[in-house]
Amino acid sequence: MYIQDLVNKGGMKMKKIAVLTSGGDAPGMNAAIRAIMRVASRKGVEVYGIYDGYTGLVNGKIEKLKNIDVSEILSRGGTILGSSRLPEFKEDQVQMQAINQLKERGIEGLIVIGGDGTYRGALELSQKGICCVGIPGTIDNDINGTDETIGFHTALYNIVDAVNKLRDTSSSHHRCFVIEVMGNHKDSLALYSGIACGSEFIITKNTGYDEDYIIQMMDYYEKQQGKKHAIIIASEKMIDVEKLAERISKETHFSGRSIVLGHIQRGGSPVPQDRILASQMGQYAVELLLNHQSGYCVCKKDNHIVARKIEDALNDVSEIQERMYQLFNELV
Numbered sequence: 001m002y003i004q005d006l007v008n009k010g011g012m013k014m015k016k017i018a019v020l021t022s023g024g025d026a027p028g029m030n031a032a033i034r035a036i037m038r039v040a041s042r043k044g045v046e047v048y049g050i051y052d053g054y055t056g057l058v059n060g061k062i063e064k065l066k067n068i069d070v071s072e073i074l075s076r077g078g079t080i081l082g083s084s085r086l087p088e089f090k091e092d093q094v095q096m097q098a099i100n101q102l103k104e105r106g107i108e109g110l111i112v113i114g115g116d117g118t119y120r121g122a123l124e125l126s127q128k129g130i131c132c133v134g135i136p137g138t139i140d141n142d143i144n145g146t147d148e149t150i151g152f153h154t155a156l157y158n159i160v161d162a163v164n165k166l167r168d169t170s171s172s173h174h175r176c177f178v179i180e181v182m183g184n185h186k187d188s189l190a191l192y193s194g195i196a197c198g199s200e201f202i203i204t205k206n207t208g209y210d211e212d213y214i215i216q217m218m219d220y221y222e223k224q225q226g227k228k229h230a231i232i233i234a235s236e237k238m239i240d241v242e243k244l245a246e247r248i249s250k251e252t253h254f255s256g257r258s259i260v261l262g263h264i265q266r267g268g269s270p271v272p273q274d275r276i277l278a279s280q281m282g283q284y285a286v287e288l289l290l291n292h293q294s295g296y297c298v299c300k301k302d303n304h305i306v307a308r309k310i311e312d313a314l315n316d317v318s319e320i321q322e323r324m325y326q327l328f329n330e331l332v
């Protein structure tokens with residue numbers, strides 16, 4: 001659905017809205033908060049910041065944002081509102097506490113910025129009568145309804161930057177690096193970084209893991225192709241990178257080393273792509289909310305910013321992934 005369709009629908013004008021960030025922080029969340037604040041205040045709508053995600057919503061850590069609060073945050077990683085994970089938010093009674101906090105303050109609409117888990121929380125709130133809209137903020141890029149999530153490009157940049165450095169030392173020492181990247185069961189970071197870094201292997205849920213085949217191929221790359229270094233990128237929760245590196249050292253001519261990139265991937269100043277995406281999505285989310293499009297989220301599809309039902313965005317099947325695997329296989 002395009003923005004004009006939604007604008008045409010009209011609705012009662014909201015005077016107070018709130019925003020929270022939830023789940024793992026993602027670079028660009030601040031740019032989204034800034035856009036929400038700027039766009040809403042131009043329309044005469046007050047914006048409240050909810051601190052520490054759903055935890056702050058339940059406990060009433062809610063404050064009216066001033067324009068100064070969002071100045072000079074565009075370039076900052078993390079989230080000025082703080083974030084959290086609150087497993088108890090799945091319980092009806094906890095959700096009701098959150099709803100009461102909004103009602104007590106006369107807040108009529110809520111924008112949540114986060115990943116799939118955050119979206120499920122938003123869905124619950126919207127089913128319980130709170131006008132709620134989602135913005136995809138997660139480095140995992142695991143909301144299939146949108147081609148990109150805020151933070152994904154910065155995390156990818158961080159990975160590529162780290163792998164470039166590992167490659168330098170790797171080729172000097174005839175080494176194979178086994179690198180674990182984040183993604184929480186999803187493969188986007190491993191797949192895209194594998195393509196961007198020209199890795200020899202990626203290991204994801206989709207590729208599966210055949211250790212003997214990898215060892216055999218490493219041997220082949222070294223002996224037949226004369227490779228001086230090799231890079232293997234594994235999605236987290238798939239393998240023990242240290243064990244694979246040890247086996248590579250024992251059974252091939254490469255010396256194997258492993259590294260878990262960890263939270264380095266999630267930090268740092270957002271790249272322009274994330275800042276722009278977040279700004280577009282923040283603006284669009286305000287429009288959606290003010291048009292009472294509860295239960296919708298902002299997506300980027302084929303280069304257009306569009307709205308989709310949260311359930312649909314979560315349950316969609318990604319068409320891009322298959323093409324990207326094909327690309328990886330043709331390049332390796």
Ligand SMILES: Nc1ncnc2c1ncn2[C@@H]1O[C@H](COP(=O)(O)OP(=O)(O)OP(=O)(O)O)[C@@H](O)[C@H]1O
Pocket residue numbers: 022023024025054084085086087088089090091114115116117118119120121122124137138139140184
């Ligand atoms: N089924 C659910 N119902 C209600 N709330 C939920 C549900 N799943 C998750 N949440 C809430 O959303 C919060 C964030 O979810 P989660 O920890 O999965 O991160 P996320 O939003 O997916 O972001 P990321 O994956 O980038 O860290 C949870 O801590 C919980 O408070």
Ligand SMILES: O=P(O)(O)OC[C@H]1O[C@](O)(CO)[C@@H](O)[C@@H]1O
Pocket residue numbers: 023024115138139140182183184236266
């Ligand atoms: O920061 P935490 O709570 O350890 O969570 C780590 C998880 O968060 C993410 O960085 C974002 O969802 C995942 O890729 C990772 O599995």
Ligand SMILES: [Mg+2]
Pocket residue numbers: 023115116117138140142184
């Ligand atoms: Mg998630």
